Amino acid sequence: GSGSVLERLGRARVVPVVVVDDAEQGLGVAEALEGGGLPVAEVTFRTSGARDAIEAITADHPGMLVGAGTVVNPRQVDEAVAAGASFLVSPGLSESVVRAAREAGVPILPGVATASDIMAALELGVTTVKLFPAGVVGGPGAIKALSAPFGQVTFVPTGGVTAANLPDYLALSSVLAVGGSWMVDKELVVAGDFAEITRRTAQAVAIATG
Ligand code: 3PG
Numbered sequence: 001g002s003g004s005v006l007e008r009l010g011r012a013r014v015v016p017v018v019v020v021d022d023a024e025q026g027l028g029v030a031e032a033l034e035g036g037g038l039p040v041a042e043v044t045f046r047t048s049g050a051r052d053a054i055e056a057i058t059a060d061h062p063g064m065l066v067g068a069g070t071v072v073n074p075r076q077v078d079e080a081v082a083a084g085a086s087f088l089v090s091p092g093l094s095e096s097v098v099r100a101a102r103e104a105g106v107p108i109l110p111g112v113a114t115a116s117d118i119m120a121a122l123e124l125g126v127t128t129v130k131l132f133p134a135g136v137v138g139g140p141g142a143i144k145a146l147s148a149p150f151g152q153v154t155f156v157p158t159g160g161v162t163a164a165n166l167p168d169y170l171a172l173s174s175v176l177a178v179g180g181s182w183m184v185d186k187e188l189v190v191a192g193d194f195a196e197i198t199r200r201t202a203q204a205v206a207i208a209t210g
Helices: 005-012 023-035 050-060 074-083 095-104 115-123 139-147 166-170 186-191 194-209
Strands: 014-018 040-044 065-069 128-131 154-157 178-180
Touching (some): 005 065, 023 040, 065 074, 128 139, 166 194
Parallel strands (some): 040 065
16 A cells, blocks of 8 residues: 555554454454455454464555554564564553654554643654543543644544444544454454454445445
């Protein structure tokens, strides 16, 4: 694809959050997401297999935009980038993680939940942030309220996003994209129900391109 990674995320509008145990599951999910018309995946560093999954997906699906999620320390930044991740997502804001990502030359979406978090992100030169957990900290209403003092900030709300509330988030001009696991429910992955992942993904794409 063309354009910067953030531009590509902004065109995709939806970032599937993926939890897989190994490369095989990762490849199944990647195929299901592509089949649903969304060649994007945030593979979370919540499992020991995340690194292998990122390596396998980037090797077999070169057109796919693959990032690493739940990156919480600089060591994971280096692991994710070595595996081929082209963007990084963190649940919170860590200066050492942001600096490591910058040194690696890979964009990072640090997590923020408050105005103070956003101010800390801005001090580090970050203007695109993950709002997490979006549903718990106020959903679209929180983004509207935070956009008043922070008009230069764009958000990737994640946490509690579903097909039902997706339009409310995407309607906000300060929302670059949303993140969420609802398309790639872990139970579907374990059961090997990739058809349902594709169905949910296609539904999300239809809503997002509405
Ligand atoms: C994340 O890591 O961003 C969250 O687990 C995603 O939240 P969700 O499961 O509510 O979509």
